[in-house]
Amino acid sequence: MRLFIVISLYVLGITGSPVCVDQMTTRTVQSGGSVTIPCSYSDPGKPDEDVRVIWGETDQEYCSSVTAEDTIISSSGNVIEKYKGRLYREKDPNRNRTEYITITGLEPTDGPRFCCLLYHNRHENVFKNSRLATLLQFQGTEYITQLDEVMAVSREDVIIPCYYSKDISDITKVTWYYADRERHYCTHTRIQEWSNAHQYGRYSLVNFTQDISLRIRNLHVTDERSFCCVISTSTARATLESEQFTRLIVEEYQSSWNQPTNNITSQEGKSVILSCSYTLPSGRYTEIDVVRVNVYWRVGNVTGPYAYHPYREMVHSTYRHRTSITGMTNLMIMNVTKADNTSFHCFMVVKQCAGDYRYDDNIQYGGGTRLIIKEPSEPSEPPPTSSFGQESLVLAAYVAVKFFIAVILVVLGCVYGRAKNTKRST
Structure with a gap:
């Protein structure tokens, strides 16, 4: 009876396992170029043939704002006029439940954010989406970007990159924070603020102001947190913070x-x-x-x-x-x-x-x-031939040629003699 209930719940799409949809928060692009945006999701608890990935665009940070009018590629593969001939969708052949869209000929009016949504074909509704949209950051604009993830092993020194798109020498102050990744809140707890190259305990900037990435020395497992970078510049009226937070994931070192x-x-x-x-x-x-x-x-x-x-x-x-x-x-x-x-x-x-x-x-x-x-193996050379062997070969070739010529002369003589006898008899 219990097995029947479990199977029934699975068929109906009602299971106790949560469903997650994941995509990157930012992608750095350039006008006229292309971008590939991946979308991955856990088992949706529904038959595979009933689930499709659709995509939408929005100017909002959260994918919950996407409506049917914002859809750019439908479950059947129809692409809206704006992206026709520029947007392509494909599944990852090696990874289950992973799909990509690629957009070519990028324009500043594209997006600026794209959302991955799980669509139920039979019920004709979106039942799950990624929380945060993927933002296109066009080169030439001002932004900060970080990596989504950095993995490390305890005891090592690790660098968490932070990239500024404009002249980095204009930066006057850098502040690193522990971020609240679930609520997407950057300025959660301040780690340290730098206006020079000073080091504070295990924390330092790689090279103020040439590289504002955060270096953590002698890493501990307890350093596994999310991090975000905030800067002030000589020309900006306000601080600029990263749209992408970096999750530092640390594993305990094992000598084996x-x-x-x-x-x-x-x-x-x-x-x-x-x-x-x-x-x-x-x-x-x-x-x-x-x-x-x-x-x-x-x-x-x-x-x-x-x-x-x-x-x-x-x-x-x-x-x-x-x-x-x-x-x-x-x-x-x-x-x-x-x-x-x-x-x-x-x-x-x-x-x-x-x-x-x-x-x-x-x-x-x-x-x-x-x-x-x-190293590449050397091609083998034929064994050297002695001068005696070479002379033998020459002599054998000479004898063979003479024998061949003699045979030809004998044959010709026989043919000529037969022809002459035939002529006499006539």
């Missing part, structure tokens, strides 16, 4: 991580794929609660630079244009060199739906791989 469990051999100049996988620990969450998985690969050791990062600007220059993710988590390195003869370590941040617009972030260590690079 530095011992790679796999070995892979490759030749210099080739491409290689390093594998990585994760399993959810038994407990509160299951696979249906996963909203998205971000993959990170570090090189040398578990606190080394990034060989791959979801945000390209964080990837070490050695790997910035040589690495990509295949499948869900595997790392592809192109044109490997001797410098790649080291270990690579995989981490995944698994974002799980904890309730309406609430998430739990869990770091999974996917193991280490030792990459062994061999």
